Amino acid sequence: MKLFASFEPDLIVLDVMLANGNGIDWCKDARSYTNAPIVFLSSHEEDEIKISALTYGGADYITKPFSPGVLMAKIKAHLRRVSTGRREQLLELPSLTLDYYAQTVSMGSKSVYLSKKEFSLLSYMAQNVNRAVTVDALFQLIWGMKSLEDTRTVAVHISNLRKKIEADPANPETIITARGIGYMLVDRGMT
Structure with a gap:
């Protein structure tokens, strides 16, 4: 399991x-x-x-x-x-491709292996690309809880996700922090 x-x-x-x-x-x-x-x-x-x-x-x-x-x-x-x-269910952004059926992510020809929670976080942000998503919304959507007890849970998962998809996780360019709000998946090809 x-x-x-x-x-x-x-x-x-x-x-x-x-x-x-x-x-x-x-x-x-x-x-x-x-x-x-x-x-x-x-x-x-x-x-x-x-x-x-x-x-x-x-x-x-x-x-x-x-x-x-x-x-x-x-x-x-x-x-x-x-x-x-199977009907291919792909969300293609210039820098990322998400396959919802296979629950996989690729960056160009490179496959990125994500946990289910990481995939869910990235998927939700990809559907809201270039828009800030609140920490509360991410927590409720992914963990199914209405009250946010510990924002660090989301932050830890975002940090792990950055390590897998960012060229420099310490200076993220794809998943950025929207101060006072939450996080944003930025796709430079769409801006």
Whole structure:
């Protein structure tokens, strides 16, 4: 589950029996983080388990023993469906490209790896490019809290974001501080 904070998988292969838990319960929890197809593998052939796995978010169920060729064919079929149904959702600025589907950011040919919160912050500021966004608005949007208890939470995430996208994080030119208000994503190509 911790990995969902740093990347969005294209597909998950999951065993029903996990070393320290149940794959079906894990799948239920994972659905709050990802819509990626989940292919279950199991030695259980009971219909109740298959139905439960598919009901709680599984896209497919393969019974052991299985042919590696069949597993690969099913994985490729699920990936084809995902990519065919995917409409590229890009926000392109002269200096940054945000892919909302893949939750990725690129600067020219360089990929920038962001946490989910960092991506959400950058995404919101990119949708309001060259406009100041209040710390309160960022905190409420990203953390879902109405009262701002600690502005340092936003500041720490902005600092981490600057380290990843600024040429000189100590003298930011892309994410600047709007004194007394919050932050602004500046795109010089749009000014």
